[in-house]
Amino acid sequence: MTWLITGGAGFIGAHVVRAMLAAGERVAVFDDLSTGDPARVPDGVTFVKGSVLDGALLRETLSGLGIDGVVHLAAKKQVGESVERPLFYYRENVEGLRTLLEAAADTGVRRFLFSSSAAVYGTPDVDLVTEDTPCAPVNPYGETKLAGEWLVRATGRAHGMTTACLRYFNVAGAADELLADTGVFNLVPMVFEKLTEGGAPVVFGDDYDTPDGSCERDFIHVEDIASAHLAAARVLGEREPGSDLTVNIGRGEGVSVREMITLIGEVTGYGSAAAPVSAPRRAGDPARVVASADRIRAELGWTARHDTRAMVASAWSGWCHRLPDARR
Template sequence: MSTWLLTGGAGYIGAHVLRALRAAGHDAVVLDDLSSGLAERLPDDVHLVRTSLLDPDLPAMLTGLTSRRRLDGVVHLAAKKSVPESVAVPLHYYEENVGGTVALLRAATAAGIGRVLYSSSAAVYGETGADPVGEDFPTLPTSPYGETKLAGEWAVRRHAEAAGLRWCALRYFNVAGAASAALADRGATNLLPLVARAAESGEPLSVFGDDWPTPDGTCLRDYVHVEDLAEAHVAAAQVLLDDDAPSPGVLNVGRNEPTSVLEVVGAVERVRGRPVPYRVAPRRPGDPARVVADATRIADVLGWRASRGIDQMVM
């Protein structure tokens, strides 16, 4: 059994990754400052270290932790993730996402942790055009959030090469769904929770632009179920544990299936049997029109493929 340090493990995605790791026979120590994560998402027997990655005592904390138990690697999910907020306060995002990643890499390496699995984002691609994007597609992010995730990738890759670490970066496309109501996404920016709230409350959903160059005028995204995403982390962790295998590097996590905002609205109406009111609002700064994954490489490298569709995400 391996044990992983899981940063951001009390968050929406982190709690699902924790659940999947444990189901596969691994263990984890969660590091989370609970600024957006929820302690109640964690099982009672999980060790929670409540601290920020920017805490100057982080190196001593991790060294003390590894003196008491073996940590085989880091799964690094902790980050700020709102595109509009990143446009409003870019320096905060650089400090938290890039500064936090650099601080974690230094502290983990000093503590003798030799594997890093980094949570990246399709936001690193920016505007992509009509074709699915592979990992070699140019990275031209259109928001400070995307820039910070790309800079984090660079830091992980370069540090891994210099320090002899094994590494992987998973570029998430749009994550949705939940394993249970207790683990559901409670964020205020992701589309599916907002659509569900509109269906329940009757308050109109804001659809940011209906004049995008897409079939119905709304943005197209590649949605992946959070449980599929969590299983991708387990597959990556298992490859990182095999010291004879090459480091996986950068991998897309998606389904290669574009879904528009209005198609998500339609799926919620179909599955929940109630209308979703919406109003068209101006486009948001930093939003690209279309981002859809070419998920060929992750299937080849990790043997992972998404198995859940959009209807399962909106249940």
């Protein structure tokens, strides 16, 4: 069986490629390189540069490479940008997915894994978010992910594809320096950037109903994200055509923003220099978003292996790899 991994030159996608190769799966990568890096694609892996909006190229790729399954990670994912450019996000994330699914159906693809997000839940007022928690996204990015789930499931039922929607929580870490996240859109790299530029990390909101007043999140190592994709890919081969699996990918453990910043100070050696400053709450930030990991454990036999210290240490190694010595 051969898998096509869209977005396979990106931060998460490159980790999925490595995990599947290490497990003996055959893979190919499809990426437009808008944020991906071709250096992340391992030697010997077929790489096709293209957009998921290009139906003709997708059909040529899927049929020409004999693709049996697709892992779809290619998407735009900046929440703030999605608010400013909703039409762009709906085109890239929803129309791109529709085009890919149409090409997959036309070429006989039987399995389809969709990269979704905890953003589909919006601001849940629960201690642990289960897959049955109502979905109420609060920004266009989350809306496109929820619409994508609907589209994937409907297509699977109509065309006999076995599908899975994997809802990521807060991804951090790196398997090695070359695969590190080069974006500065999530908490860990945002703190790294502040520290290495001589600034103070920022906590947005210090009056939430949590033990230390800052938001609590479920942080998950990117290597665990990758191993969950591998587990889902293998389980899909055992399920009935047209069936769907929807699972959270998280550790089921809440870590506050302040706790994470303190840990970053310890791991990086910045210590008290990492003391944060407070800023007003950001609109739409819930106090606590932590996954229930019960379903993924039951359905896939999967459990996260890495703790937050491992996430921070590996992410810091990757961050330092691309900085001048004087700024480390």
